Amino acid sequence: MSSATTALTLLLTPQGHLLLAPVPDEPPLPAELQCRLADSFALGSGHGLLHLGAAEIGSVLPPALGWWRDFASRYVTALCATPEGADVAIAVPDDQVLDALIADAPPMTGAEYLTAEVLDALWAALDTALRVELAAAKCPLQDFLKARHPAWNLVGRVVFNLAENRKDPEAPFAFLATYTARLSAHGKAQHLPLSQALTEFSDGKSQARLLSLLKPVQGGAEQCGWLREMVEAGEIYHPLRWTPAEAYRFLTDVPKLEAAGIVVRAPGSWQAGRPARPLVKASLGARPPSLLGKDALLDFSIDVTLDGERLGAAEIKALLKGTDGLQLIRGRWVEVDRNKLGRMLERFQAIEQAAADTGLPFAEAMRLMAGASLDDDGIDPADADWSQLVAGPWLAETLQGLRRPEGLAQVSPGPELRASLRPYQQVGVRWLYLLTRLGLGACLADDMGLGKTIQVLSLLLVLKREQKNARPSLLVAPASLLANWASEAERFAPGLRVLIAHPSAMPAADLRALDAGALTGADLVITSYGSLLRLPLLENVDWHLAVIDEAQAIKNPGAQQTRQVKKLKAAARIALTGTPVENRLSDLWSIFDFTNPGLLGTDKLFATFAKRLAKAEHFGPLRLLVQPYILRRLKADKRVIDDLPDKxxxxxxxxxxxxxxxxxxxxxxxxxxxxxxxxxxxxxxxxxxxxxxxxxxxxxxxxxxxxxxxxxxxxxxxxxxxxxxxxxxxxxxxxxxxxxxxxxxxxxxxxxxxxxxxxxxxxxxxxxxxxxxxxxxxxxxxxxxxxxxxxxxxxxxxxxxxxxxxxxxxxxxxxxxxxxxxxxxxxxxxxxxxxxxxxxxxxxxxxxxxxxxxxxxxxxxxxxxxxxxxxxxxxxxxxxxxxxxxxxxxxxxxxxxxx
Structure with a gap:
């Protein structure tokens, strides 16, 4: 395999298998790395993932490969806690963890097949591969992992324990280093003072185990000066009294300690091992806006809270005047970074003031909710932990309907539809109806064959019944599909007045003579992308809906037909496509620039934003931002496939x-x-x-x-x-x-x-x-x-x-x-x-x-x-x-x- 011309990626097949495949127009991987990956994945998904997670943790990888490495390394990390000689039994992460991983997945081929069930199966494949390779290696687990990468060489685990000591006002914290020697009969880890390891491993035969046990401590000492001093003085083996400043210094270096292989335990009252932080909490969209659509303006309000309780002005002032680190407030220790807290307070107050003056634009509100700022002035990730943004009642209800349309109120096209909608199609109509009623754009990205046409026709029937004498809607499709749309409309929605503005259905002279009066007599005007360029009249009409079929036709932003489509004026816009638009960022931007102009910014702003996401290997904000506007159902979905005809x-x-x-x-x-x-x-x-x-x-x-x-x-x-x-x-x-x-x-x-x-x-x-x-x-x-x-x-x-x-x-x-x-x-x-x-x-x-x-x-x-x-x-x-x-x-x- 040549490194000069070949770039590789992992694609997830509809069957849930991972395949290593070439990808065009990407920088190639080093030849040696390509060979290692090819050899491992040739044995199967589990073996490939095991190699990726165990042996390639130091390799520079593109986002898709990096994401799969992160998934696999979670399994390998869990292996390190397996006691020597014990049977390997690594539990699958719960669905909440898997769903969070999926939400943060980068664009990749097959992303639409990424589910908790698929990850569960791949986790099992990892486990099977480990057992096969471990049996073939005929060595202990720790030696097996060490052979893949030295970082996995952890025998036993050292634990640094921090506890509160309220009886000692001068030194209200206590520190103790322990280690895990073995599992008890009940399967619980036995923690012993680290000093006891010196006695337990004092004989010459156990000297290697002692060195291996203390290796993470030595690694942490290389990164933390205070720990190095404790090791050199021998204080690491004794209980210590610590001041708030010493405890905070320890907390600050927790990531370095954990990276070295040390387990950190904090007081039980601290959630996730950290003291509580005061948060600048903002709420947006508490009330319905006076206007709907992309021009809607939402309300915005802020508070500073601690564990959900609102702090008073005097308490906030005291926090900002106090010292950084740990402060005692309301009888408990809290973590304070005055600069970060102050920056978030200042930023949110500025947004609150702007919202009070002119209102907060809907697109900007959605970007704030997703944490997807398109400019460099967005919230620094280091500051984000000091703030919380929540949707108010109106916005929360709206987003719930968009993200989970199954719960929306029933909307029926009535007897005017000469067909029975399948349950998932009914959901699609309700979702389209909500978005169009809000004046927002929609991308219906159902698999080919799931009935996007009949869902749109049903929506048009609903709108016609509700709004007598409403403006006509426009549908733009490839010329090859016009006959299909016409026949489907005649078959399923004969009550719709359909006008086909295309040479295949209308003489050229009549086409040239079309005027606004002729269009108002129709409920739906259908034309092709090519005819749209030749009929300037269509650009000047205020349509009820503007719908484009096979929306990948506008994936090239610079193409003439793309620019023409984006000139259309409509109360709401709908894009129909059977391809996974979320897997190609450039296509995604162009389609959203039609359906929801401004949401993803300009093409240049979005390209810069996408690069930042790729660099951070964190695509969650983008997925969260676009997810309410995309509805995609797969034929393989169990909720859909049981409802489909065989053929x-x-x-x-x-x-x-x-x-x-x-x-x-x-x-x-x-x-x-x-x-x-x-x-x-x-x-x-x-x-x-x-x-x-x-x-x-x-x-x-x-x-x-x-x-x-x-x-x-x-x-x-x-x-x-x-x-x-x-x-x-x-x-x-x-x-x-x-x-x-x-x-x-x-x-x-x-x-x-x-x-x-x-x-x-x-x-x-x-x-x-x-x-x-x-x-x-x-x-x-x-x-x-x-x-x-x-x-x-x-x-x-x-x-x-x-x-x-x-x-x-x-x-x-x-x-x-x-x-x-x-x-x-x-x-x-x-x-x-x-x-x-x-x-x-x-x-x-x-x-x-x-x-x-x-x-x-x-x-x-x-x-x-x-x-x-x-x-x-x-x-x-x-x-x-x-x-x-x-x-x-x-x-x-x-x-x-x-x-």
Whole structure:
């Protein structure tokens, strides 16, 4: 593995496995480190994590690898407390600890699969790996850990104990060093004075154990001058009387002592081993703002509290005038840092004054709540421990609804929706309704196939019923999805007045003549990203909602269509995407710059902010900031998957490129001429041959011009189907899911595989009639077992039967056989016994062509289909009259080409 070109990261697969994979555009790791990581993770997730947490604690790692190292090192740290010779039994951290770890995870591939259950399973894998490696090493645990890194060489634990001594006013604290010799019969640690270790280990045989026991003390003495003096004077072995200043000096150096391997115990009345601190406590959003949306202004108020009790002005003044360290107030010792306490008080008083004068902007309030200041003037992390920011009643209730929409009040589109929403879809509608009512932006990031379209249509029905004569809403989508939106609206929400502002549905002259009056007659105006650029009228309308589908289309902030989308004016904005936007910070910023402008600042401010988070390896503030505005449900979620159908079939509408349209129209003209020439000159069999050859030609042109021309070029931009395949494959790749792609043409399999390989960044598999039978079983096994093999391209006849490919969660029919039985048989390669995933079936159909009209025949279930189609559609089509046949294959150029 070369260090010159390869950067590595850990990706979490949908199955909860960790895989070491190359990552583009990142600085490479040193070659030796890459080899160590590759060797360890080749043995499995547990072995890789064990190596990462035990052996690489001093290595410089990128954020994702660093986060997994931190997780693994928690396990190794717990190992150090295992007594010599005892059985290794490391308890899994509780869910609260795991949830906190997850919240602070950096962007990484597969972050959406990160759950407490997954971490629990990886912890078990760590434990299994340790037992395997420890058995193979045939050495004691401490020697095993020492071989990985000297820092783990701790035999026994020294404990520094600090206690209050209220009977001694001059020295109100006591210090005693102890050590853990062994476990009692009840499994409790036995603490003995450190002086006793000198007696217990006085014989020559135990001298090494004594040196090992005292090694952490020696390490701490190298970092703390006061401890070095105690060691040199021998005072470390005796109980000591300490003043408040000496006790505070000890508390200040606790991190150094713990880093050296010393356990620190503080008075039992101190929470988390520290005395109480006075906190500058601020509350924001106690009352509903007079305005809603990003322009809302919230209230802000502050107090100084101690353990939740408000301090008076005289007490605050006394604290700030006293000494740093430990002060006695209200009969207890408290920790005081006058500078930090004063800075926080001054900062919050300034915010309170500004809020009283002009109000606190909603975006700034959200950043304060998340601890995500975008500028360098934010709260210093060292000062943050001296403050507490809480949401007031109104804001707390609002955030609760956004973060846990399951508890929101029911919102129903009523009988106007001609469908039944699934429970998770009902939750989605309630969440969208709350955000739009508040005038805030939303990013609905549900997995592909979970019904983002029907949730938005339901929301529009709710808003229409509540607000008569409301302003129209605008939906912007890729041109390939306009037909899908139109058909879904007609099917599920026929009461919505829908206007499609696009050349495929409206003549160019009518498009140019659109005015505000025409738009107000619609509930929903649908257009494409391309048409948005050519229809300046849409930019000037005050929309009720502005919705963008496939929001990754605006991930490039500098692109013209991105800038145009962000000019739209609306009471609220919604972005729809099936990809995990939280895993790519640049995409996240651009989408939020549309849905909630200003929340993440400018692109430059956000880039600087993201660098600070990466440097600190602390992404929690960003996740906390954006989480209320993102709703993401996964097909793998147990709360969702039990509610899904086994198989969901979707139409993937495709346009023709200019080259395809020209070839298709020429073929229609040549077919008409051929039929005219054939009339009376050839028999029925000859006419059938002509019809069949032209039907095959139309299919080939709809796939790609190169398939008909045989020129070998196969340029992706020349085919609308390749463009639609790219859109789907990019989402599937981002989800690390697997896909089967079926085509009836052997010559199409290799170009498809090459195209998909470029999108997924790795090779897939190909199977067609020429694939040796003996090789097929190996291909199937590889697709099933290798998580890094993302796609399988199969010719329909070769792959349509006898194969079990249940690892796939997507099936794409790139071209249609026009025989539902054959297509269903192919689909069932993925949807069969052993499949635990919801399977999405995408059927590609070129609009305005014979493909769309045949699809309409299949969907209509006319007698034509029932009687003959499943036995061979082409034979029936040859019996059509010339007029019927030409009408079937004619090109509707407005519908077929993307505008």
């Amino acid at each position: 969901t079939e979707l139409k993937a509408w495709c346009h023709l490129s200019a080259a395809q349209a020209a070839l298709y129209q020429r073929a229609v003209t040549e077919l008409a001429a051929a039929l005219e020439d054939a009339e009376g000159n050839i028999d029925g069999i000859g006419r059938k041959g002509i019809v069949l050859s032209f039907l095959m030609r139309f299919k080939q042109i709809c796939n790609h011009p190169s398939q008909w021309l045989g020129d070998g070029a196969w340029r992706p931009d020349d085919s609308g189907k390749f463009a639609r395949l790219r859109e789907l494959a990019e989402v599937i790749a981002a989800k690390q899911e697997k896909v089967l792609v079926f085509t009836q043409f052997r010559e199409t399999t290799e170009p498809l595989a090459a195209f998909l390989g470029a999108i997924f960044g790795r090779d897939g598999l190909v199977l067609h009639g020429g694939t040796p039978v003996a090789k097929r079983r190996a291909l199937v096994k590889r697709f099933q077992d290798d998580e890094l093999t993302p796609f399988f391209v199969l010719s329909l006849k070769a792959g349509g039967a006898g194969l079990n490919l249940a690892a796939a969660s997507h099936v794409i029919h790139f071209d249609r056989w026009w025989n539902p039985a054959v297509e269903n048989q192919a689909t069932d390669r993925a949807f069969r016994i052993g499949q635990r995933k919801n399977v999405l079936v995408h059927k590609f159909v070129c609009r305005g062509t014979v493909e769309e009209r045949i699809d309409q025949l299949i969907e209509s279930k006319q007698q034509l289909v029932k009687d003959v189609l499943e036995g061979g559609a082409e034979l029936l089509l040859t019996e059509l009259s010339d007029r019927e046949l030409l009408d079937l294959v004619r090109l509707d150029i407005h519908t077929a080409q993307e505008g």
